[in-house]
Amino acid sequence: MxxxxxxxxxxALFIPLLVPGTAPRAAALGNGLAPTPQMGFNDWNAYGCNVSESLIKSTALAMHNNGMQTAGYSYVNIDDCWMTHSRDAAGRLVPDPAKFPDGISGTASYVHSLGLKLGIYEDAGTATCAGYPGSLGHETTDAQTFASWGVDYLKYDNCNNTGVPAQTRYTAMRDALASTGRPILFSLCNWGQENVWTWGAGVGNSWRTTGDINASFSSMLSIFHSNVGLASYAGPGHWNDPDMLEVGNGSLTAAESQSEFSLWAEMAAPLIAGTNVASASAATLSVLTNSRVIAVDQDSLGKQGTMVSTSNGLDVLAKPLANGDVSVALFNETGSAATISTTAAAIGKTGSSGYTLTDLWSGAVSSTAGTISASVPAHGTAMYRVAGGSSGGGTSATGxxxxxxxxxxxxxxxxxxxxxxxxxxxxxxxxxxxxxxxxxxxxxxxxxxxxxxxxxxxxxxxxxxxxxxxxxxxxxxxxxxxxxxxxxxxxxxxxxxxxxxxxxxxxxxxxxxxxxxxxxxxxxxxx
The missing domain is CATH 2.80.10.50 (Trefoil (Acidic Fibroblast Growth Factor, subunit A))
Structure with missing residues (x-):
């Protein structure tokens, strides 16, 4: 041992841990993709089944022009309902000609012309969640089809799976994608079932750790609680995925949207925007394109932040960063404003010469001898980058x-x-x-x-x-x-x-x- x-x-960060009832945790997939968590857009949260070529193209153009592409968002992802209800005579999937008159390949060409990448959706079952043809038993054909269309990303869902173990079904598509020779990021969407985090690293670039999110604080909070304890399973090329962002959607307040983005970044989660990007408000875009928070998510050290303390709904998270800084999130789960405090020592910093705090939302810079504290609004999150001193380890190990x-x-x-x-x-x-x-x-x-x-x-x-x-x-x-x-x-x-x-x-x-x-x-x- x-x-x-x-x-x-x-x-210990690199040696597989034995998990009860499973094989040793697999090494990372090694396809060279997602060295940092993927960033992009997916249409489902805002549009459901109403996907179309025009929507994907207008979204890609908006991302190109509104600062999202510059901020790091690179994937424009099509979700369910893009195809016809039957395969063609050769067994291939068929894009709905009414929704995609130029086909997926034509849509991909346009997205690529803007310097962006195209993602698509399929299901590891006999049918997708909306009832369209699934890929179970058709993995090789479908992977080759996606590659021929110029697809760069596959979100692979879990409906109608006939009870076949998830690892078997997802591994079959992993191998089919690899055989195409085209780099296609593989996003596992099996809803956190079958302890996917214990085997996902060897199969995909990310894996959903929970059921579907919705645009409410209660949904976001539940998913946060489920995902935050899984830090030891994440790293470059293989990430815990707490589902797509709801920033800009539903009844989320400004503080709640800021919390979701802060917490997802602190947990090194994929940042997949799920709102109407083409008509997003300035406030929504200011959250989605905050370069200081994005830098925490995209930090090359590849560590997911962990819970340092939690008491009565007041949480402190810390995430070590590649240059020795530590990102700290102070999250107020409660319905009233509260002061949340921690110390440099508690987040793994040592030294006696003081520390510099950068407020990642306002950009304000201050100094402290060691106390890190903020008055945080209800459902809000304060986020700081702590520089100075030295990092006390900066690593975690589990077993x-x-x-x-x-x-x-x-x-x-x-x-x-x-x-x-x-x-x-x-x-x-x-x-x-x-x-x-x-x-x-x-x-x-x-x-x-x-x-x-x-x-x-x-x-x-x-x-x-x-x-x-x-x-x-x-x-x-x-x-x-x-x-x-x-x-x-x-x-x-x-x-x-x-x-x-x-x-x-x-x-x-x-x-x-x-x-x-x-x-x-x-x-x-x-x-």
């Missing part, structure tokens, strides 16, 4: 934490999600109560989304024998843990070691803080 050392943490002396795993008893549960050791089983993430902020977290908890030294105590428990993540020093090259894990606040009480090797033996002594009951590995 991989030793939990500083070097090991770096390696079981093995107690070397006992040959067992650090465990939350009975899979409890109750704050204050003292952790123990138990025979390793790979359950979610034994899967820990060591974050860039030096926390050890368990579970994800709204259930996420952090390893915590009880009541900020620093004496030998202090119990080690789970508690809502808050970024405080009693939830920060230093991973040492000798295999020990020490509490930042206390300097004491994570210890199996009495050097017991029995299931249920409790963990505590104890004076570091080099014993095997204070040796841990992650993997």
């Amino acid at each position: 991989l030793a939990l050392t500083l070097a090991g943490l770096l390696l 079981e934490i093995h107690a070397v002396g006992a040959g067992k795993c650090l465990d939350v008893p009975n899979s409890s999600t109750t704050a204050g549960t003292q952790v123990d050791i138990w025979s390793c089983g790979g359950g979610s109560n034994q899967i820990w993430t060591h974050t860039a902020a030096n926390q050890l977290s368990v579970y994800s989304g709204s259930s996420q908890l952090c390893l915590d030294a009880y009541n900020n105590q620093t004496s030998a024998g202090t119990k080690v428990e789970t508690w809502p993540c808050n970024g405080q020093p009693n939830q920060q843990w230093t991973v040492n090259s000798d295999g020990s894990i020490t509490g930042v606040q206390s300097g004491l070691c994570l210890d199996v009480t009495g050097a017991s090797t029995a299931n249920g033996a409790l963990a505590e803080l104890w004076t570091c002594n080099g014993g095997s009951n204070q040796q841990w590995t992650l993997g």
Whole structure:
């Protein structure tokens, strides 16, 4: 197993983790596409089945002229309902001649002439979600057809799948696309089913982690909670996809639209606009084209941000960036304005010379000795880029934490999600109560989304024998843990070691803080 050392943490990002009930997590697809999350447009959120050549062309032209293309949006994607209800005599898909008089190839030529790329939609079942011919059993023909038309992107849905395992169906299309010789970005849309994040990297460039989004704050919030805990599965060429942007749609307020864009960027998500681009308001375009926020999403380090703390609907996320800066999002889930605060130390920064904060929405620059705080409106998000000092690790790793002396795993008893549960050791089983993430902020977290908890030294105590428990993540020093090259894990606040009480090797033996002594009951590995 991989030793939990500083070097090991770096390696852990690239070595597959064993996930219960699955094969080892696959390496990235390696087709050279999506080194940063893809950016573009998709017609479904705003138009549903009312797609047409004229819509796609007018949208592409608008993106070319309104600053979106310059900001990085490159794909113009056709969703469902673009084809006829029957294949031709040779078994090929047929573009609806009324909707696409120049065919998909003609539409692609126009989009390409503007320096943009064309995407198309199909389904990994017998029929699309709207009832048009699906690609199940026709993968080779359809992939060759898409390539011949000049398609650059395939969104592959999951309706009418006849119960065939998703990995089988999506892998078949992956191989068919590869055989065409044309680079086609492969976007898996299986709604987060079958733990797609555990195998998606070897099959596609991105994978939906949830069901469909809609233009409401409640939908966006639910999807955020589902996606935010999956950071360890994302990276260059393979991204968690919390669905298309609803910025500019429905009843979303300005603060809610800004939150969605901030959070998607912080989570290194694909930025696929889903609004009427040709008639988008100046306010909508100002969100979609904010270069400072886009730079966080498109950062070349390729790290998805993680939750540093969450308390009563007030969330702090941190995302390490390639130049050593850290992006911080302060998200207010509640219905009232609130002050949200964190510290440079909590987000993984060290140093005593102070820090520079750039407000990514206003552009204002300020300085701080370490406190990062803002008054955030209801459903709003403040977002900063923190420069200065040095990054305290800037990496995360996920897996079981093995107690070397006992040959067992650090465990939350009975899979409890109750704050204050003292952790123990138990025979390793790979359950979610034994899967820990060591974050860039030096926390050890368990579970994800709204259930996420952090390893915590009880009541900020620093004496030998202090119990080690789970508690809502808050970024405080009693939830920060230093991973040492000798295999020990020490509490930042206390300097004491994570210890199996009495050097017991029995299931249920409790963990505590104890004076570091080099014993095997204070040796841990992650993997």
